[in-house]
Amino acid sequence: MGKLLIVGTVAFDAIETPFGKTDKILGGAATYIGLAASQFNVESAIVSIIGDDMPEEYLTLLKEKNIDLSGLEIVKGGKTFYWKGKYHNDLNTRDTLATELNVLADFNPVVPNGFKDADVVMLGNLHPSVQLSVINQLEQKPKLIVLDTMNFWMDNSLPELLEVIKHIDVITINDEEARQLTGEYSLVKAAAKIEKMGPKYVVIKKGEHGALLFHETKVFFAPALPLEEVFDPTGAGDTFAGGFSGYLAQTQNISFNNMKNAIIQGSNLASFCVEKFGTERMKKLSKEETNKRLHQFKELSQFDIELQ
Amino acid sequence: MGKLLIVGTVAFDAIETPFGKTDKILGGAATYIGLAASQFNVESAIVSIIGDDMPEEYLTLLKEKNIDLSGLEIVKGGKTFYWKGKYHNDLNTRDTLATELNVLADFNPVVPNGFKDADVVMLGNLHPSVQLSVINQLEQKPKLIVLDTMNFWMDNSLPELLEVIKHIDVITINDEEARQLTGEYSLVKAAAKIEKMGPKYVVIKKGEHGALLFHETKVFFAPALPLEEVFDPTGAGDTFAGGFSGYLAQTQNISFNNMKNAIIQGSNLASFCVEKFGTERMKKLSKEETNKRLHQFKELSQFDIELQ
Structure with missing residues (x-):
């Protein structure tokens, strides 16, 4: 059984979509990553920080998924x-209505001793300095370090982001962010430039249009x-990252061909995540359901053309 | 050898992209469809209309590709x-700077006798009344009638468009047009509604994001x-339609599985079309080049995940 170390936010989200709205519910990158990874045979741990305002039931949910929370700092009197956010009618764009960093503003991540030798490290979207601090605490080089990030850090912490990017193996990023990071409109060219910055593998997420995996001259495309x-896109990207890293931690095979499978696993889980509000769908998702949909992915993209 | 009947424009295009501009060059839906279909072992004919201002070399090009031009009306003293048009920087949107219908305004298509028993009929983007007239001239029901159309006809000739749609087997349409035609944002729902209008197969083109094929509960996705x-997107959709219909005319197998292959063939040829201005790339495209790229398509989308 592989060890997966996850860093990212555990948060409250309040979401409005054309189909309804929620009060504060459980959210955050590490939450979605952890729930997705729990679909696989892995030992996982979350490094994060919350206030003591987080309902016990949310923590119980994560524990019941066998996620180690010894790296989850709970700040007495602190707020999570x-x-x-509010999604527009097409669900592809959203407005952020409020962001309260609260305890996250002073987060010094501490990697639990039992996970300093993790096989796979999944650095969820977070300040790049926090991501780098986690890498620096590792006792041995993991098989794979995966980083997810977003345009906010390109705008506000580019030097730190470029520094952490040097130390990772896989980056997951959306198409607009890949263009912003490199100044290249062509995703082929953008991926090649990003590979020169550090990561040997570049995953470009295109939301409802699927995801691309680039490695040297190779490219793989997974459809959505x-x-x-689509009920609520919140957490889809993190769920994708959790499926990707969880599958690789389980199989402990980081070949390009197995990464293709990991991308499909991530896409598969993300397709469930968006069916209900927040973490609702991921909380109870059976192996039978995910296997059935993997068959659909195969039907969706496999063809038998005779090549000469 | 299957017979493919093509109706569509043969036109002059003047194109500006961020990479350069052209004077009037050979264009038109039927031209691109014919050039793409000529990659396959088919007998094809174009039904269209031009003025006598079309340079002989353009007609020679089509004839050299073994395209029957007996259904191409040449109007003495008429203008083609x-x-x-001018493409924006991202190449996904464009402004139409001029449209001169000229001889197309009074086009009464005449299907050549030798093609009234065509195996596959490809109705390129054109006034739906012209498309319907071609169907009405057929002596026997073809194996497959494919129709391409666009939002212009939805805005301006919706009743005629809905009438012709009743009589076809496959529609090719882009994502925005599928949404406009049905009022459904979800492409799954849009495709289901379109199937109720007539065509048993719905192909939704998403440009750089690939293409989807829907049929009852089945769905297939071909990546771009x-x-x-991308140098010039002009003609990519028509080239896709030409590859799709040409391959089906060659193989004469209209099963869902073979339509998957046809979608890949269409996507493959479209990927060449956009590499140079206008028809430049399609004019000399070898079997070796297209076969090589089919292998790339296979690499791009095939995976070996073990299913339970």
Whole structure:
């Protein structure tokens, strides 16, 4: 059983979509990553910080998924990171209505002793200095370090982001962010430039348009499953990252061919995540359901053309 | 050898992209469809109309590709349909700077006798009344009638468009147009609604994001090949339609599985089309080049995940 170390936010989200709205519910990158990774046979731990305002049931949920929370700092009297957002009608764009960093503003991550030898490290979207601090605490080089980030850090902490990018193996980033980071419109060219910055593998997420994996001259494309309804896109990217890193931690095989499988696993889990509000769908997701949908992914993208 | 009947414009295009501009060059839906279909072992004919201002070399090009031009009406003293457009920097959007219908305004298509028993009929983007007239001239029901159309006809000739849609087997349409035609944002729902209008197969083109094929509960996705440079998107959709219909006319197998292959063939040829201005790339495209890229498509989308 592989060890997966996860760093990222554990947060409150308040979400409004065309289909409804929620009060503060459980959210955060590490939460979604952890729930997705729990679909695989892995030992995982979350490094994060919250206030003591987080309901016990949320922590119980994570523990029941066998996620180690010894690296989750709980600040007495502190308030948990809070995000409020409203999606537009097409669900592809959203407005952030509130961001309260709260305890996240002074987060010094501490990697639990039992996970300093993790096989796979998944650095969820967070300040790049926090991501780098986690890398620096590792006792041995992991098989794979995966980093997720976003345009906010490119705008506000570019030097720190470029520094942490030097030390990772895989970056996951969306198409607009890949263009912003490199100044290249062509994703082929953007990926090649990013590979020169450090990561040997570049995953470009295109939301409803799927995801691309680049490595040297190789490229793989995973479609998103066409869905009748997308209810709430929150956490889809993190769920993708959790499926990707969880599958690689389970299989402990970081070949390009197995990374293709990991991308499909991530896409598969993300397709469930968006079906309900927040973490609702991921909380109870059976192996039977995910296996059935993997078959659909195969049907969706496999063809038998005869090549000469 | 299957017979493919093509109706569509043969036109002059003047194109400006961020990479350069052209004077009036050979263009038009039927031209691109014919050039793409000529990659396959088919007998094809174009039904269209031009003025006598079309340079002989352009007609020679089509004839050299073994395209039957007996259904191409040449109006003495008439002027050929002309389109002028300018692409924006991202190449995904464009402004139409001029549209001169000219001889196209009074086009009464005449299907050549030798093609009234065509195996596959490809109705390129054109006035739906012209598309319907071609169907009405057929002596026997073809194996497959494919229709390409665009938002212009939805805005201006919706009743005629809905009428022709009743009589076809496959529609090719882009994502925005599928949404406009049905009022459904979800492409899954849009495709289901379109199937109720007539066509049993719905192909939704998403440009750089690939193409989807829907049929009852089945769905297939073909990625677009990630390219370093897109030089000129003009004709990509028509080239896709030409590859799709040409391959089906060659193989004469209209099963869902073979349509998957046809979608890949169409995507493959479209990926060449956009590499140079206008028809430049399609004019001399070898079997060796297209086969090589089919291998890339296979690498791009095939995976070996073990399913339970």
